[in-house]
Amino acid sequence: xxxxxxxxxxxxxxxxxxxxxxxxxxxxxxxxxxxxxxxxxxxxxxxxxxxxxxxxxxxxxxxxxxxxxxxxxxxxxxxxxxxxxxxxxxxxxxxxxxxxxxxxxxxxxxxxxxxxxxxxxxxxxxxxxxxxxxxxxxxxxxxxxxxxxxxxxxxxxxxxx
Amino acid sequence: xxxxxxxxxxxxxxxxxxxxxxxxxxxxxxxxxxxxxxxxxxxxxxxxxxxxxxxxxxxxxxxxxxxxxxxxxxxxxxxxxxxxxxxxxxxxxxxxxxxxxxxxxxxxxxxxxxxxxxxxxxxxxxxxxxxxxxxxxxxxxxxxxxxxxxxxxxxxxxxxx
Amino acid sequence: xxxxxxxxxxxxxxxxxxxxxxxxxxxxxxxxxxxxxxxxxxxxxxxxxxxxxxxxxxxxxxxxxxxxxxxxxxxxxxxxxxxxxxxxxxxxxxxxxxxxxxxxxxxxxxxxxxxxxxxxxxxxxxxxxxxxxxxxxxxxxxxxxxxxxxxxxxxxxxxxx
Amino acid sequence: xxxxxxxxxxxxxxxxxxxxxxxxxxxxxxxxxxxxxxxxxxxxxxxxxxxxxxxxxxxxxxxxxxxxxxxxxxxxxxxxxxxxxxxxxxxxxxxxxxxxxxxxxxxxxxxxxxxxxxxxxxxxxxxxxxxxxxxxxxxxxxxxxxxxxxxxxxxxxxxxx
Numbered sequence: 001x002x003x004x005x006x007x008x009x010x011x012x013x014x015x016x017x018x019x020x021x022x023x024x025x026x027x028x029x030x031x032x033x034x035x036x037x038x039x040x041x042x043x044x045x046x047x048x049x050x051x052x053x054x055x056x057x058x059x060x061x062x063x064x065x066x067x068x069x070x071x072x073x074x075x076x077x078x079x080x081x082x083x084x085x086x087x088x089x090x091x092x093x094x095x096x097x098x099x100x101x102x103x104x105x106x107x108x109x110x111x112x113x114x115x116x117x118x119x120x121x122x123x124x125x126x127x128x129x130x131x132x133x134x135x136x137x138x139x140x141x142x143x144x145x146x147x148x149x150x151x152x153x154x155x156x157x158x159x160x161x
Numbered sequence: 162x163x164x165x166x167x168x169x170x171x172x173x174x175x176x177x178x179x180x181x182x183x184x185x186x187x188x189x190x191x192x193x194x195x196x197x198x199x200x201x202x203x204x205x206x207x208x209x210x211x212x213x214x215x216x217x218x219x220x221x222x223x224x225x226x227x228x229x230x231x232x233x234x235x236x237x238x239x240x241x242x243x244x245x246x247x248x249x250x251x252x253x254x255x256x257x258x259x260x261x262x263x264x265x266x267x268x269x270x271x272x273x274x275x276x277x278x279x280x281x282x283x284x285x286x287x288x289x290x291x292x293x294x295x296x297x298x299x300x301x302x303x304x305x306x307x308x309x310x311x312x313x314x315x316x317x318x319x320x321x322x
Numbered sequence: 323x324x325x326x327x328x329x330x331x332x333x334x335x336x337x338x339x340x341x342x343x344x345x346x347x348x349x350x351x352x353x354x355x356x357x358x359x360x361x362x363x364x365x366x367x368x369x370x371x372x373x374x375x376x377x378x379x380x381x382x383x384x385x386x387x388x389x390x391x392x393x394x395x396x397x398x399x400x401x402x403x404x405x406x407x408x409x410x411x412x413x414x415x416x417x418x419x420x421x422x423x424x425x426x427x428x429x430x431x432x433x434x435x436x437x438x439x440x441x442x443x444x445x446x447x448x449x450x451x452x453x454x455x456x457x458x459x460x461x462x463x464x465x466x467x468x469x470x471x472x473x474x475x476x477x478x479x480x481x482x483x
Numbered sequence: 484x485x486x487x488x489x490x491x492x493x494x495x496x497x498x499x500x501x502x503x504x505x506x507x508x509x510x511x512x513x514x515x516x517x518x519x520x521x522x523x524x525x526x527x528x529x530x531x532x533x534x535x536x537x538x539x540x541x542x543x544x545x546x547x548x549x550x551x552x553x554x555x556x557x558x559x560x561x562x563x564x565x566x567x568x569x570x571x572x573x574x575x576x577x578x579x580x581x582x583x584x585x586x587x588x589x590x591x592x593x594x595x596x597x598x599x600x601x602x603x604x605x606x607x608x609x610x611x612x613x614x615x616x617x618x619x620x621x622x623x624x625x626x627x628x629x630x631x632x633x634x635x636x637x638x639x640x641x642x643x644x
Contacts, residue, residue: 011343040303119194129304141198141287362641440605441519443602444608446609448626462520463524
């Protein structure tokens with residue numbers, strides 16, 4: 001495996017702030033998760049920025065696109081907020097990249113009990129390792145092509161458009 | 162997804178027993194893990210037995226083979242102890258089944274801090290969803306064909322033979 | 323021990339809501355915590371209401387006071403939000419009750435990693451068991467009489483007034 | 484508070500070893516627990532040795548006694564294996580020390596899910612802060628004088644002799 005993980009924030013990576021009582025971004029949990037996953041191959045971890053995906057602008061999606069273009073690894077996992085994961089997937093999907101790019105995230109932060117973050121991360125790693133060139137969204141044991149997915153916010157699930 | 166999870170024990174599913182101080186098998190952690198993974202498709206969970214894989218006999222591997230043969234689901238994830246995962250994979254691999262079967266496990270029990278169990282489970286789900294018919298071992302972000310894998314016990318890693 | 327635990331909400335008992343992304347109140351975590359604490363004596367658990375303590379009105383403090391008055395147990399632990407714990411302590415302190423009442427809470431919810439909830443709960447249990455009749459605030463290994471404590475919100479600590 | 488924590492091993496501090504599959508002693512979990520407890524006072528942490536209490540010899544108990552004698556702090560919490568906690572308490576109790584010494588431990592390791600370690604640690608801190616000079620065993624919300632306690636190994640509970 002020769003894989004890059006690009007972190008952009010999202011629910012997956014939120015932390016509780018004892019002073020404000022809010023969920024915020026601080027140190028990423030991903031390097032620790034990767035250690036616990038006991039990976040044997042080297043992973044290239046790239047923390048790009050840490051945003052709630054509702055706060056992402058076009059310029060942020062361009063940054064993600066540039067990071068993918070510049071990646072020497074042909075397998076890329078992007079940790080992303082769930083609310084606009086489909087919009088970023090579309091920007092990447094239309095760019096005709098030559099890699100296998102899998103966007104994933106979590107409905108419950110990794111640092112909160114009963115999170116889906118580790119399961120989704122493992123699922124995304126396998127998808128990025130096995131699927132052919134393309135841009136995919138992988139959440140909660142489902143994998144979608146970039147142009148066929150939307151989030152159902154009422155149910156908290158991803159669905160085919 | 163139309164997937165069956167067969168549980169056979171292994172480190173993945175061990176529990177601490179406060180009276181003896183030993184790691185034992187009691188209620189499986191897998192149904193709870195599947196809930197936290199927030200799966201949208203129905204999963205068929207089949208707890209077959211709960212054994213340390215060093216205690217597995219040929220008859221146990223035959224039971225696993227029969228469970229695969231009887232499975233209506235074409236995607237099967239088997240939770241298995243790591244020490245003889247390759248031996249069970251060989252029994253299944255030689256049986257010319259028509260499903261995609263992925264064996265996985267954990268180096269640290271799910272109920273112990275910093276476990277690799279959830280990552281491996283997610284990884285195995287994606288492998289079972291995407292890979293063609295065959296028998297595979299998937300551990301710590303690596304996937305192997307049944308006839309090319311062995312465990313390196315000194316390093317606690319799976320390697321190509 | 324003959325002890326009553328009265329739950330009123332607070333950070334201690336908040337849960338992450340995957341749909342809204344907010345910390346909310348749902349099922350209390352306290353009965354499960356008490357099981358893990360492996361108590362040998364019977365504990366009377368009384369969930370009174372579940373509020374952020376900033377949302378508590380005088381009427382809620384009267385409800386807490388009535389619950390203490392009605393308690394047959396002479397040792398009472400109250401789980402409370404940290405922001406107005408001192409105000410509730412004052413209402414109870416001025417009521418000249420004949421029990422040992424200890425208010426505690428958490429700066430990080432029990433269901434979030436690295437929480438202080440279990441430590442504080444254990445600390446409060448010992449304080450309620452050992453201290454003489456009175457009303458106390460016990461947080462982060464400090465114990466205060468009801469009339470000498472205030473929360474320093476900038477530091478997230480309790481201090482002597 | 485002016486408190487010393489002396490660590491001697493025990494179930495409380497055991498770690499899972501992925502290579503052997505055994506519970507062993509490695510880095511102590513206690514400094515991290517103390518951080519999560521958000522203590523405002525300085526704690527003096529003294530890791531003396533790390534042993535299963537069944538492996539403790541008289542010489543080890545003498546080491547613990549010497550550490551207590553040398554302690555400038557008048558409040559001492561000792562983290563100890565449960566199986567011979569009463570024997571160590573007896574050695575300390577007969578030594579006529581002038582401090583408040585509380586022995587505690589856990590029935591489930593801190594690094595295993597649903598542990599009683601944090602609750603017991605908080606309980607022991609309060610006991611050491613509030614109780615008069617003496618040697619006590621504090622486990623699972625009960626506190627005993629050193630000369631009145633024994634472990635019931637069949638039930639995994641501490642009882643009055």
